[in-house]
Amino acid sequence: MTVTIKDIARIAGVSYSTVSKALNNSPLVKEVTKRKILKVAEEMGYEPNLAAKQLVRKKTDVIGLMWPTIERIVLATLVTNISKAFEATPYSMILSVDSPETAMDTFKKFQVDGMIVFGESNKISVTTDNIPFVIYGVSGKNETTSPIIDANHEASMQKAVKHLFELGHRHIAYIGHLDTEDALQSEKVEGYEKAMKHFGLNEYIQIINSNGLNWFDGYTAIDEVLGQEKLPTAIIGGSYDISGGILRALQEKGVRIPADISIVSYDNIPQMATMEVPMTCTGVPVDILAEEIVHTIIERIESDEEIESVKKLSPTLTERESSGPPPNKR
Template sequence: MTVTIKDIAKLAGVSYSTVSKALNNSPLVKEETRRKILDVACEMGYEPNLAAKQLVRKKTDVIGLMWPTIERIVLATLVTNISKAFEKTPYSMILSVDAQETAVDTFRKFQVDGMIVFGESKHMHLYDYTIPFVVYGVSESTQPLYPIIDANHEASMYKAVEHLHQLGHRQITYIGQYDKSDALQIEKVDGYVKAMKKLHLADYIHIVDSNGLNWFDGYSAIDRALESKPTAMIGGSYDLSGGMIRALQEKGFSIPHDISLISYDNIPQMANMEVPMTCIGVPVHLLAEEIVQAIIHQIESPTEEPTVKKLTPTLTIRESTGPSPEPSDS
């Protein structure tokens, strides 16, 4: 049998409104009375009617996360860190890996207070949503139509190329997905090209389209990458770089003595690869915290103009990078 507030009021010998105030931690109820009411509620096995509370407050304290997949290690890791970041807040999270419109319909049914959207596609239709949302993606304007958390892939690629350049490398190849509809991947490619040009390495620019971001895509791309005789490579994702390591080792290359490797994605798993991987990117726990704080701010301050927050990537140096085996020309 369901225990109601009226049942608690009768047993505690107080009014219905006093019980309601006590259960909501109102300062209008004396501490002694509040403790008595809470003890009675606990003994009776009372569980609050969340649906009723949400109806009164017009707020669910639930945020929807619209994600493309959890099959890739880095996206699963980021989801896990976002969930942990929510544990420090009053909000809970529900995850959808469905198509965009299906996910939004689901979130509407759950009456979420806000949404986090993974903005890899340039063709997402986001402008007419009535639910507050934040996009994790690429900012293409200083006056965006919606709030964006930008992990600054371009700066990441610059730091990666710069690090290898400082080690004496001049033949630096990039392996990654070259899908022009994927804004995140295109920014990585653009960042690599800009860095190579700025460091006067434009004559060598070599981009290998992995046609995907998974382990086997990286493994399969190595033959094409070796055609230009690189001394260093940059992998576009954690999964890609894992496949790259395996393929190079099978071909007898020693990492980093023959070829140095840097990977995009700054996640803890990089330290446990076959060769501990030097990596670049915003550390995943910091990225998760920024995303969570951004959507909470959007929910609680809806009248503010949407902004772009570009984050600062971090280079984490491990055993996969070393001096170039060939003498540099400068």
Template sequence: MSITIKDIAQLAGVSYSTVSKALNNSPLVKKTTKDKIIAIAKDMGYEPNFAAQRLVSKRTKLVGLIWPTIERVVLATLVTKISDEIRKTSYSMILSVDPIEASLETFRKFQVDGIILFEEESDRMVETHPIPLLSYGVSGKTASPFPIIDANHGQAMHDAIQYLYELGHRKIAYIGDISSNDPMQKAKYNGFIQAVKKYELTIDPTYLVNTEGLDWYNGYSAVKKLISYSPLPTAIVGGSYDISSGIIRGLKENQLDIPNDISIISYDNIPQMANLEIPLTAIGVPVDQLAKEIVHTMIQQIEEQDSEPNVKKLQPLLHERASCTAVKL
């Protein structure tokens, strides 16, 4: 005979609803009570009837995530952290690397409760639909029909320039995907330009190097363009972890010392930055925090569907390592 939540409730001395909430990891149940209920359920060999739960709750407890690429280290790290956070809840995650339209159709068939979208194309409009949707992207001037988690790329670039300025740097280059249709790359570049103007630094066109991509080789190749001009900058802001990894290798191959000849600060804030051949000073929202905000907001949107879509602009943090130093006078 199968074990039901009524059996668990009777043994635990609590109501059916308390057992249901505890098994669904609800914050409304005290931890001691929750632990007791979970232990009893485990001892009794309880297995939830997901089909029955779906009929009652009208939910599948599934979240779909549309992943734009499997090639970049930062996105892979973020997706892993999101998966870790979702496992702490009563939800599970389905990952799709298909194009947006195909992914949305797949998720509709699976009847997921919510969809997380990484927006990397500014001209692609996602139509509203009954499934709650959350975007990891850039907030615009117009209201969005769904919540947005914004990593505040412009503020990150401002903080990077301020940090370098305080170290005495006045010749600062930007190496990133300047021509990209990706709104996040545009926000980084625009933030860099605004910060340089704020600190009254000269915008030298030769210090603005367009990688036309976001991988390691794009950063590595960009170094050849940069060092073909004179004078060299004293510092570089890299547009991403992968780009900056390539920059480090390119500079070292040209016998340029980091940070004594050129300092580097990179956008993105993931643990892997500490393990590069030159531990990389980073600016950006820590990936753990970013994942928590994405998952928390997604579940809130699912469970409180009457709530108004909002934008959460997160605060970038600076992580100092060995790739930056003060300018020697």
């Protein structure tokens, strides 16, 4: 049988309103009375009616995360870190990897207070019905007026090229997915080209299409690299998975990393340190990115004031064993 607030009031010998205030930790109830009421509630196995509380507050403390997939390791890692970041807040998270339309139907049923949307496409077509939301994407490319968390892929490529340039590399190739509909991937390519020109390496610009973002896409892309008359001395991989494939393919061909070819990868996740050759990587650390996403959606929900429309984050480069001087500098 369900225990109600009135049952607790009867056993504790206090009014219904006093029990209600005590359960909501109101300062209007004396501490000794509050402890007594909480003890009675626990002994009786009382469970609060969350639906009723939500109806009164008009708030569910639930945020929806609209995500394209959790099959890619980086996206799964980011989702895990977002979930951990929510643990330090009053909010819970529900995840949908369905189509935007299906995800929205799910979020409406749960009456979410806000949404986080992965802005992979250049066009965000989400009808939110006035639900506050933020986008993890690229500023200036997504057609939306909602706040955007921008991981600054251009700055990441700048750091990658600068790191390799300072080691002595000039012939630096980029391997990534050249999908013009994916704003995140296109900004990496543009960032690489811009950085190469910045360091006067125009003649060495070499972009190889992996035709995908998975491990096997990076693995097969190496055939095009090794088929050239003059090999690059360094490669920048467009993602963790792509770089893992690049690394394995080169090793199978007898190419030493970094003695023959250095590798720097986009994506700053802990798994980079445990690859076959610990990988030098560039990007916003995944835990910092997750915390910023969570902080921004909560701020969007709770603030009466307009929050900044773009939060462009600062990436870092973590140097590991996969990068070193080119062969002619050793």
